[in-house]
Amino acid sequence: MQSSFPSAHDAPALTAHHRGISVLTEDGEFLTLSIAEIRERLQTMPCPLVVHAPAFARKLGLHAPGQPCPWLDLLELFAFVYPARSVAPTPRGLALALGVEEERIGQAEADLLPLLTSLMLAELARHKSSPEAEFLAALTVRLGQAGWPWAGTVAETLGLHEKLGPRGQLPEDAMQPGDALRVWRVLPKWEDVAPRPPPASHPITSAEARARLTMLLGEGAESRAGQADFASVSTAAFEPRTMRGNPAVVLAEAGTGTGKTLGYIAPASVWAERNGGSVWISTYTRHLQRQIEQETHRLFPDDATRRRHVVLRKGRENYLCLLNMEEAVNSAASRPAGVTIALAMLARWARATADGDLTGGDLPGWFGDLFGHGNITGVADRRGECIHGACPHYQRCFVEHTIRRAREADLVIANHALVMAQAAYSENAMADDSEEGEEDSTPSRYVFDEGHHLADAADGAFSAELSGLEAAELRRWLLGAEGRRSRARGLKRRLDDLVVGLPKLETPLDAALMAAHALPAPGWSTRLAGTEGENEPPPHPAEDVPAQGEDGLFPMVQNAVEPVLENPTEMFLKLLRQQVLARSQERGRADHAYGALECDLHPLLPDLAQAGQALARALGRLAEPLRILAERLHARLQDEAESLDSVTRGRIEAMVRALRRRAITRLDAWIAMLDALDHPPPADATPTHIHFIRLDRREKQRMGEQDVGLHRHWLDPTVPFAAVMAMPAQGMLITSATLRDQSDTPRKPPTEEGQTEDLYSEESERAWEAAEARTGANHFPAPAIRASLSSPFDYARQTRTFIVNDIDHGSIADLAAAYRTLFQASGGGGLGLFTAISRLRGVHSRIAPALEESGLPLYAQHVDAMDNATLVDIFRTEEHACLLGTDAMRDGVDVPGNALRLVVFERVPWPRPDILHRERRIHLSGGDTTGYDDRIARLRLRQAFGRLIRSQSDRGVFVLLDRRTPSRLLSAFPPGAEVRRMGLADTAREIENFLPRTPQN
Template identity: 25%
Template structure:
């Protein structure tokens, strides 16, 4: 057992930007495993005011630090307490950096419980100190006080040591083999554990209840499973769904009412469920706008489950956000299974499926473990995977916390189409992806996301099992996701990697790539004529690769110079859309000439790869080492050669169906070529909706002035049935919209200052409780710095996206401390669900119009006779409705929506925005009346 003495340290700070942040409290705890030996705690006086949000977070008030000593008065005592003990801390680099700024130096080992936990506690949903403490059953009172945090850190560290010591000696040696490849700050902790383990190897009894050690790569057993799922089989029962049965499920004395005391049915929810049942019965597409509070998830889940279990057919449910996906799979569907079981109804199965890249490929993982050529990021990723594999059921990357470039390293061990040999793989039976795929084949309800739904169509990769029934929730996002998934991007690095994957020479006559592997793979006994044709094709490709590399550099040098000239006057938007006017410029025609040469070279390479693929297919697999992998590699490279030639040709030379642009990343000095479809409607209609017996698209925002026409046109559903359901909430009583009539318009002088002053005065009288939505980060930051000090003087904290923490952390703090103003941009316009008084004021600072020079928006606008009225305004109304929907989230909520954009009053289109909202009172008046009105309405 480890009997060393450690010291856990923690500091609290003013929470200001780096360079101005100051200490307000320091603490340390010396401990020997599970025994606390001594403690040290001291408040520290900063030289600047203590922000209110820090007082709330820590409980340390300005008066508490006003008479505290400065750090230079207590630093010596603190250093003497720490001595030379190994230092433990949670994200300890921050604590040490703050102490070093005060002149303290540390030479002893340091151990980060955050980093250790990501290794030894994979699958923990959150790695915050308080979350880890709760997970291991350690009380954590007064979170964010230095001494308490230090004590809890010591407990967490002890638990992590328990886990580390429970690993087998073989597993530890394998970990040390990886650690020795990199500069690993906690190496000595693992070395110490190995020494102790070795010393006690013959005396230490087995310790029941500890985690099972991860086997070495030679003794890995298949991950535990739940038995082999059986694919769904049609029942032959073609009876239509009974609408009365659907309604009865929602009745007070029905299954829902029996399970939830005080349950009250909602008429819109029942109406939607019956409409979805009708879509299943009639095989007609349906668009549903269901206002906030309808309970649309159950409205489509219940008829979907009824239909799937009766027919023995699969229903796919697609969402846009992870939050909704998790809510459906981990909350709503299990609850529905319980309710139906309690009511004696037929059971149903459900599963969650993600794209290939989310799953660990055991074959690639084992190969990478044996590799001697690993960079530090790859080693750190492997360490995490090594300790995770024995415990994971799903092999899903979401269970791991991979940092920064560890995510890039994951691409060496995930499942990819170009490396997966399917049932011919020796690890096929235990393959995480195919296990998930088999589970999906056996499920009545399959939950996916929009990205996978569209990518599966575009690549025809058949990740999803066959299905004829589709529910799309958050359907207002479908066009954007389809556009993204159907886009094509390439840069110089990708082009060069493609060429290197075919053949590359290195120092000391090192060679790699496909052409270097072929001769060794073709054994004696292979048909001589076939081998000769493969060699001839290789000889054709090699000189073309040399010319291709030269052409790549020449092309991208020309493209870089062209873009720099064209965007030099715009430092904020690094994108250049390629329009007919741009392509007529002499400099661009020079690019086209060079790219035409590149196209010819790629044609030669593609032809050679196609010949190699054809000849490989003529061989017996047994005659070629690694035949399956080799064939897939050739297929992938051949496809890439064709794709990059054809799709980049569309970008360089133009295609009416394609939006093309160049993006210059000045920081990384990279240039990316991108092509996106001008329209996704035809593809969605032909390849998705026309192929399905049932297509239901649901959202809270699909109509403009009660019309679905805009969305139907965008998504390719001209003949779909429509259902618009009002929210069960009484917006007339619960909400008020106020539009100041005298505020400057966004492009007028004084607008930004007016927003700042309005927020200060309004939030002062409402006591915070405000979410302010912005359309640009620079406006958010400018407002944050302007309103923070005046509002903190009123004991109202200001939090901002991108400044004060993650989205989840910001929302948690906003809910916990009502006297708060939260400023958010894009991701806060939807998916924010704050019930109760914590959110009583919603401020929309500016109508969320698209940036006019965004390539996709600009190109699509040109298809309309009235681009602004027919495209820009409807698109913005849908976003505006999403933002508006953040305020009222329950029947008890009450609040005011302030729109600080006078264009709702001054422009003709303004009334369209208001007519698209639920039936809500709208008031206009001077800006100076806003605080009085807000205070009166909320009281």
């Protein structure tokens, strides 16, 4: 085996820096070559050591290598030796993760790579006698068969030459190479335990919260003004509820640097421990979920203990699906060798992962760049395909493991969308008098971090969309793949033996499946645009629809046997598309070509109301048998209680939940939306919902069009949020650094005695009222407890703030020149924020080469094939790197120290001027529409500024490249942060004089 693969022990090594390419030849010669020279040498050079081969190839202007990679990528070896462990994918990041001293890392030249290789191989050698030695041997042989370049070196390190037969085969009694990929056979099973009793309602005191905080901080921790006060005030959210439907709500604004994460973990952990219940900590971004989970290491330093007490929850689509993995492994022999390598590395990870989280968990964010993003999405738990209890791997399922762990955990770290979905479903289940409506025990105590995003999360959670993609996805869930390559089994195969031979179940099932043909058929998107080809299959004919059921319950199906000329959903979508194209206005922006076109629903296009009525009837014919099927399935649990085994009961319960969640609830919402076609809102009334049509257009889609649909949003999405949280929640803490649109101290000087204090009081009350409206706190019966903790930082000393007034922000070339100048002035450590992806990409392409020549590597969201967490890890590790991003980088990114010393915002972050914003601006602004827009922009600027200073020793500069910035927005910046308007050249000089200079690599 060893002879067929390159050896890493005498391989040359390559790293990149601003002077060129650092080279350590196979003869030990140390060189610095240009990109052109190294490209020529690569044609004859033995397989070299590199770090992050795809990124290195792009730096050389080469196509990213596929699998097997032609180079020895140290990240691939790291993934094999240290599975389920993340690392910044750079030579420096790898060295730090392996414990190399800073002095030895130096400028991360090529001579560092052999040292890193030897450290990893030394760790691998320790596995020769470990319990997983047999698995590693079998996996290495399988990787060798697929052509993995590291296979020879790894086999030599593991001593496989002593175990392999003359043909490279393992002994018959050992694990075989193919079995090493079949991880679903060896993963642990979960076992159900008795339901957890409801938690007690014992209150906790401020003193207890402060004592727990002191324990978490430990000796020698940085003292943060207000952190203990924050922990104290948070205890009010854990007071016993005095009236049903009236939770205790605490609104706590904690300025940047307060240390609010540990501030709420302290009282939450005390309450959970004392009362035997779970506290759900909810965030808006995955990145903050990971940060909070890392903070819990202080509470439970032992990994096994922390695993019992802390669980991170996400949606199913984030996790590895073992059934998808099995099918991918079984078909790997007929696919390229790179697929086998990816599956083998996933198998290595799956045996070590904490929870099977593929996105933002312990699978490195660069994994997809190395082994193929499609190989990850191919094994993910894709939407709508989970068959729950019918899956042969159900008891080993990562998602099911996580759900059951969450029932027993003290702290569950989730996200706003999941929390709202769980609460909403629990309420519906109780209304339906369901025996077991929810997968999780409904919690009673919540902490909503990033509380300023609650309205955004609620807007997504409680909106409805009747679009081509959504309707086609439901058809696929009901009918299966319909001839296409997919594991979408369809409802009939999911139910399988649960309905066979039972006419009371078979009849509604058959009726529903036939009625599902009214949903968009395969190829709908091309027909929608009128470009269907001659070979495109026609819609399903009317004769496919059955006649009235034997029990006489489905007379509505009888009407469907009449000739149908058009698929009713497709006809409706065509008219929606016609209306939006006729009435929407192209804005003439460079980034609009692949954006979304919108128009109001009313007045309707001729024939649209009639098409909507026809579609509503068709959807009703689908919803009714599904509803009856769910009811009769659920009735089996009582009617056959003495004969149903636990597995069958679990399958029935899961299917009833799936029918209600995935189909019936959605169909009911669509039918209600179609009813709005005949009821235009009165011109003088405040609507409850906003209806509009949107045509989504994306890059690389045929004809530039992807989807069209009717959308319904709540005018005030915090209304349904408060409604679904009022019953389960007994206490809620809503916190953020930017709850209020107000500075910590008044800016206006007094004109007469006492005026400033009165003015501040009035402004403060208005700011709190607006914060309550944005978070939904004003919809609960009892008033919220308010608290504000100031930031401990001296912004006058630690920061500088500039508005550049001589840049045409409409010119990408001028914008790029400004970013290049400012990043070079700061010597890197710059975070560039954008309000549009197209401008981000345009700036990146123009400035990346110049910054590289200056020794400032540039990374970018929506450009680099890595997730946001990995990009931030690189940014945090590489002190002179620069990073470009959009909203996700504006909120929740924590990079203390010199690694982030400059934030550049390309323009004022005004709200997007779409129909939703227009209606909310009219009806929720109280008549002050300008103030409504200003408030949104100020809060976004405050969030962006908050990325800059994260500790007492930080120094940083904030620059806004929008000369049109009105002075009324400047109160977004904290007291002491004086804003100065000046030209680009002067701003760059001020940055150079203010920021400390550090040597560049």
